Amino acid sequence: MIQDSVKRLLHRLNSEDNHTRQFRPSIYMAPNVLRDLSPSSFDPLLVSIGPLHRENENVKAFERQKASYLVNLISPIKSPREEILKSCMQRAYGLMNTIKACYIWTNTFNDAEIAEMMVVDACFVLGFLIEMHVSYRGKSYTGKSLKLRTIMHDLVLLENQIPLFFLHEMFQCTILKLKSDISFIQLIKPVIVCNNLFKAKLKFDKVSFGTNDHFLSLLHQCYMPPDNIKKDDMTKIIHSAIDLDRAGVNFKPSQDPTWVMGMEVKQNRVPCFFWSWNRPTLIMPVLSIDDTTEFLFRNLIAYEQSFQTQSYVTSYAISIDMLVNTQDDVAKLVESKVLVNYMGSNEEAANMINNICKNVSSDDSYYEEEWDKLNKYCNGYWPKHIAKMRSTYFSSPWSIIALVAGIILFLLQALQTIFTINS
Known part of the structure; x- marks a missing residue:
């Protein structure tokens, strides 16, 4: 009896292990410990994508509009509608197990419901992006219609994703038959560009997508550090922006950085009477703070905390949280042009920055070497006493x-x- 039980358990463990290695769910509900702090940061405002928010009252009204996007997408194609839809559904059923493996399911759907849901949602996303591509070709998406900005908001939520591999399959069934001059990456790029946290342009040359990828993971890839950036254990704590300023540290925006979230300390020798000292400058990416900043940080951090991936966004957020304690710190960073504040006040911006890292932990830091330079400088005799005197x-x-x-x-x-x- 023991041997039979062991065999059954081994068979179960081996099956689960093989399944986990092949498919890791990457679309799931945010951890409650993070979600409860700000539920609105994870809930779609207008449109539901995938199964997790299907029943939310605030997105049901938009479900009918998805059909119009589907009609507009397939109407220009010369093939009969029935053939196009049949091709889409065949691919959905053929990829059913892979699609199911991408989600942590909170409700029960049969295969027919899942296939129809995936086809309609994917075709809506593609129709929406084609509409954008035609309407805003060569133009900036900043400040466009409320509907456009709201949909863009909803498309990068952790719990509101569609697998990119399936979106690409639907792209081949529909758009590629009509427009051969546009690539898939070129089509979906505006979703990422519109949700960039920083003023620096994102680089797409090393971006790729696999079975577990979606819009949020693609945005996460765009923030990935280069291979020469060392990851260390997070041990250093740095002073706030005001305290660093009092010790003589300058802040300067980075120009065309190799890593969009990179921060670097450069030291310049400054003469002072009969001696000199290395007054450092902290070069930082220009962060934009507006009404979308909090939800973007929260979703990226929740993705890192739940999925087995590098936590470089969390590392950056913790670093900014250390730099900002009060509205005076925000004012200093705004004055130094490393932060652009579109919110109502500096106090509001400071509160937002301090809140996004609550209940968040990370052992990884990508800035330990730079923080070590700052701490060594601030602990020096003259910087320490000058900072105390100015304070x-x-x-x-x-x-x-x-x-x-x-x-x-x-x-x-x-x-x-x-x-x-x-x-």
């Missing part, structure tokens, strides 16, 4: 006024003493 005497207008008044009072007392002695 004590120059932190506010009142402290400056009190310092000036104290100096004047001291001079008056000194003059009075001199006149008394002379008399």
Whole structure:
């Protein structure tokens, strides 16, 4: 009996191991510990893609509009509609097991429902992107219609994805038969560009997609560090932007960086009376903070925390959280042009930055070498004492006024003493 049980367990473990190696679910609900902090960051506002938000009331109204996108997509193709739809459905059924393996299922759907859902959703996405390609060719998507921006928002949510391999299959069944002058990557590129966190342009030369990839993972790939960037254990803690500024650290935006999230400390020797010191400059990517920043960070971080991938976005977010403690830190970074704040106030931006890393942990850091340089500088004799003096005497207008008044009072007392002695 024991031997039979062992055989059954081994068979079960081997089957599960083979399945896990071949298929790892990459589309799932965000961990509750992160989702509960900001549910709205993970819920689609207008359109549901895939099975996880199918029943949400706020997206049901848009379901009928998907059919119009499907009609507009296949109408220009010379083949009969029935043939096109048959081809799409055949591919969906042929890839059913692979499609199922991409999701953590929260509701039960039969194969027919899944196939129809995948075809309609994929054709909607393709129809929407073709509409964008025609309407905004050669133009910027910034500031376009509310509907466009909302759909773009929904297409990069962790829980609202469609596998790119299947989207590519539908691309071959539909668009490729009509337009041979546009590639799949070229067509889907605007979704990534519109959801970029930084001012620097994203590079697509090394981007590729496999069975587990979707729009969010593609955006995540665009932030991947180059091979020469070392990953270390996260051990260093750095001072806030204001404290670094008081110690003499400058901030400067990076120009055409090799890594869009890269940060580098450069030291320049500055003469000061009879000695000199290495005053560092922290070169940073220009981060845009607006009403989309929080949900983008939260979804990318949730993807890293749940999927077995590198956590470089989490590492960057933790670093920015260390630099920003108050609205004064935000003001300093805005003044230094390494941060662009489109939110209502610096305080609102500071609160957002401080909240995105709550309940988030990471052992990986891509900035340890740079933080070591900053800490060594700040712990030096002169930077430490200059920072303390600026914090004590120059932190506010009142402290400056009190310092000036104290100096004047001291001079008056000194003059009075001199006149008394002379008399």
